[in-house]
Amino acid sequence: MEKEEKAPLKKILLICSKASIEDVYAALVMGNGAVMEGIETKLFFTFFGLDAITKKTMNKLHTATTGNPGMRMPGGLPFPTILGALPGVEAGVSAMMRKQMDDLDIPPVDEFLELITAGGGEIYACKLAMDMFKLTKEDLHEEVKAVITVGELYEMSGGEGTQIVFT
Amino acid sequence: MSTKTIAGVEINVTEDGYMNDASQWSKEIAAEIAKEEGVELTDKHFELIDFIRNKVAAGEGLTLRGIGKSGVVNAKEFYQLFPGAPLKKATKIAGVPKPTSCI
Numbered sequence: 028m029e030k031e032e033k034a035p036l037k038k039i040l041l042i043c044s045k046a047s048i049e050d051v052y053a054a055l056v057m058g059n060g061a062v063m064e065g066i067e068t069k070l071f072f073t074f075f076g077l078d079a080i081t082k083k084t085m086n087k088l089h090t091a092t093t094g095n096p097g098m099r100m101p102g103g104l105p106f107p108t109i110l111g112a113l114p115g116v117e118a119g120v121s122a123m124m125r126k127q128m129d130d131l132d133i134p135p136v137d138e139f140l141e142l143i144t145a146g147g148g149e150i151y152a153c154k155l156a157m158d159m160f161k162l163t164k165e166d167l168h169e170e171v172k173a174v175i176t177v178g179e180l181y182e183m184s185g186g187e188g189t190q191i192v193f194t
Numbered sequence: 195m196s197t198k199t200i201a202g203v204e205i206n207v208t209e210d211g212y213m214n215d216a217s218q219w220s221k222e223i224a225a226e227i228a229k230e231e232g233v234e235l236t237d238k239h240f241e242l243i244d245f246i247r248n249k250v251a252a253g254e255g256l257t258l259r260g261i262g263k264s265g266v267v268n269a270k271e272f273y274q275l276f277p278g279a280p281l282k283k284a285t286k287i288a289g290v291p292k293p294t295s296c297i
Contacts (some may be wrong), residue, residue, distance in 0.1 A: 040229055060296060063258060101281035109290035132257045133297055146280070 035071050037188035038067040040180070044193070046078035048090040048124055053194040054079075055139045062146035070143070071180055073153035077160060080152060080168050085136040089121040140170040201226045212285070212292045216247065219281030228287045231276075235287070239275055242266045243288040250290040256281065257295045 092111030
């Protein structure tokens with residue numbers, strides 16, 4: 028049988044700029060998946076995405092219960108936006124979502140970062156956003172390798188077979 | 195489905211080399227597949243292969259996290275035992291189907 032010539036992905040750079048559960052986990056699942064395939068993987072967290080690598084916030088991420096048309100009640104009925112605006116609803120829904128993910132063996136954010144670095148993946152924070160939010164390296168999880176500029180980010184993303192993905 | 199002769203035995207394998215019938219598996223076959231994958235099997239490898247085979251036999255899913263918590267190895271050691279693509283390599287060598295999990 029004739030085999031198609033394949034040019035496998037060699038390196039991937041994932042950029043996460045948002046703090047919602049779905050945005051952060053999209054980056055983490057894809058990043059971890061890439062590491063598990065033997066692809067050189069780097070994750071870059073910027074703007075609100077920094078919440079995912081900040082010790083204080085990383086395991087308390089929320090999903091939006093207002094302005095989120097995908098939100099449903101358990102059972103599939105529509106989730107009224109006005110209900111999502113009530114105090115505590117977003118926290119409750121988010122806690123439920125984290126619990127459901129844990130049941131599927133999807134780890135909490137800190138453990139996920141550890142799995143990624145265990146396989147040689149690298150985690151970076153954006154310097155500009157760090158300055159903006161007045162964060163220091165000490166506020167970040169230990170698995171964060173460095174705080175870098177955009178220029179440094181591009182320097183390390185060269186090479187054939189490299190992809191940059193914005194989640 | 196195709197067949198492949200490994201360690202002198204004819205084995206049913208999938209297109210990408212995973213064994214179709216876990217009962218055909220033996221340590222000799224594992225060693226042969228491991229060699230193809232560039233892995234030299236040690237006792238630690240076999241301990242983990244046992245864990246994987248038991249998990250699959252029990253109908254449970256395999257994840258990197260689950261293996262990291264197996265008590266046999268942690269995630270880092272798992273990557274060291276099967277460099278590159280650990281879960282894919284380990285399951286191939288263990289003679290179980292290709293894992294369907296995303297994590």
